[in-house]
Amino acid sequence: NGFVQNTTLLGEALGRVKQKLGAESAHVALPEESAYVFSMHIPENSSREQALSMVEFELEDRVPIAPSAAVYDFDVIMRHDDGVGEEVGVTVFPRELAESYAESFSLAKIPLLSLEVEARSVARAVTSGAQSEPITLLVDFGRLRTGFAVLKRGIPIFTSTVAVGGETIDRVIAEKLSLAPEDVDEFKNEQGFLAAGGKNSPGVEVITGTVSALADEVVRHFHYWDTRRNERGERMTPVERVFLVGGSANLKGLGDYVAARVQAEVLRPNVWQNVCSFDDYIPPIDRRRSLRFATAVGLALRSF
Known part of the structure; x- marks a missing residue:
């Protein structure tokens, strides 16, 4: 399901990868098994803060985890969708999962640039x-x-x-x-x-x-x-x-x-x-x- 069972062991493995490849930073893809992905509409020209607030409000009906226990972000699909606002694609992960990967990369001293769903x-x-x-x-x-x-x-x-x-x-x-x-x-x-x-x-x-x-x-x-x-x-x-x-x-x-x-x-x-x-x-x-x-x-x- 993508959850890290032992951050220390994963960190050590990533450290060996860093030594072998000389990795200075990383973008990371997380498995779909633990992700919740959906699309929704927001008003046009919404600020990022406004958009995230609307996404958080939508989570209650879409995702079986509390907003406080989740990390989420969105990508704009269409800015003008037939008068119904901007369409965005939303990805949500359990906060525990995201933080376990962040901790593992931190232990390996590899700066983590991003997390996203593999798809x-x-x-x-x-x-x-x-x-x-x-x-x-x-x-x-x-x-x-x-x-x-x-x-x-x-x-x-x-x-x-x-x-x-x-x-x-x-x-x-x-x-x-x-x-x-x-x-x-x-x-x-x-x-x-x-x-x-x-x-x-x-x-x-x-x-x-x-x-x-x-x-x-x-x-x-x-x-x-x-x-x-x-x-x-x-x-x-x-x-x-x-x-x-x-x-x-x-x-x-x-x-x-x-x-x-x-x-x-x-x-x-x-x-x-x-x-x-x-x-x-x-x-x-x-x-x-x-x-x-x-x-x-x-x-x-x-x-x-």
């Missing part, structure tokens, strides 16, 4: 934030869990996490197909859901359960947000695409399978799009591996 970091790397950018369902398919976020102009307005991860696929493939760990990745990336023999292939059979469970969750999140309507019957958050990131997102055929289920475009985004042009520089990390580092790239972009 915001990824969004900074893979979206433009432009007014014309479609609402996107971000799916971070990791080793142990999958994170979901609805992004509006690059700002999360919803996040959730499910216990569906790529480790299950890796373990079952290794057991059923008698593959070494290095061969498991090759099978997933080169054959995956499109292995010879189709759905009757032993490889496809062993991963179908996990992939189907993931697709079910994508469909559930996609259709809930895509079909929400306001009092005038207008769609509030028409989702137009799905982004797949994370270390397990490279499973061959996964994108097409999910696209067929949601009837929408499914893409593996370019995590470098806001860093550099490939005409000027080619990063040393290949495209597949780069999907594992979307969070790190997004955090680095905070300094630019």
Whole structure:
């Protein structure tokens, strides 16, 4: 759930990282499991203090923790939203969690520059934030869990996490197909859901359960947000695409399978799009591996 069990041990580990990498400061992404994310409207031209006061008032109806036990902030999504004020995306964390990370970095003598929800970091790397950018369902398919976020102009307005991860696929493939760990990745990336023999292939059979469970969750999140309507019957958050990131997102055929289920475009985004042009520089990390580092790239972009 992201809570630090021992700040001293984490501080010592961060201290070793500091010595190895020479880190002078840090931006930090916190896991969605402990976050509360929502959007709301505030009057146009509100000061930051006024906006935070309105956010605090809204917490009582939105978040199951008292304002005194929470830390929170917001990002502006739209400054003029059809006469109803500015739309902002709000992120709330338990104060205890935020302070445990702050203490760990303090013990490591690494100045902490910011804390944010992980989905915001990824969004900074893979979206433009432009007014014309479609609402996107971000799916971070990791080793142990999958994170979901609805992004509006690059700002999360919803996040959730499910216990569906790529480790299950890796373990079952290794057991059923008698593959070494290095061969498991090759099978997933080169054959995956499109292995010879189709759905009757032993490889496809062993991963179908996990992939189907993931697709079910994508469909559930996609259709809930895509079909929400306001009092005038207008769609509030028409989702137009799905982004797949994370270390397990490279499973061959996964994108097409999910696209067929949601009837929408499914893409593996370019995590470098806001860093550099490939005409000027080619990063040393290949495209597949780069999907594992979307969070790190997004955090680095905070300094630019």
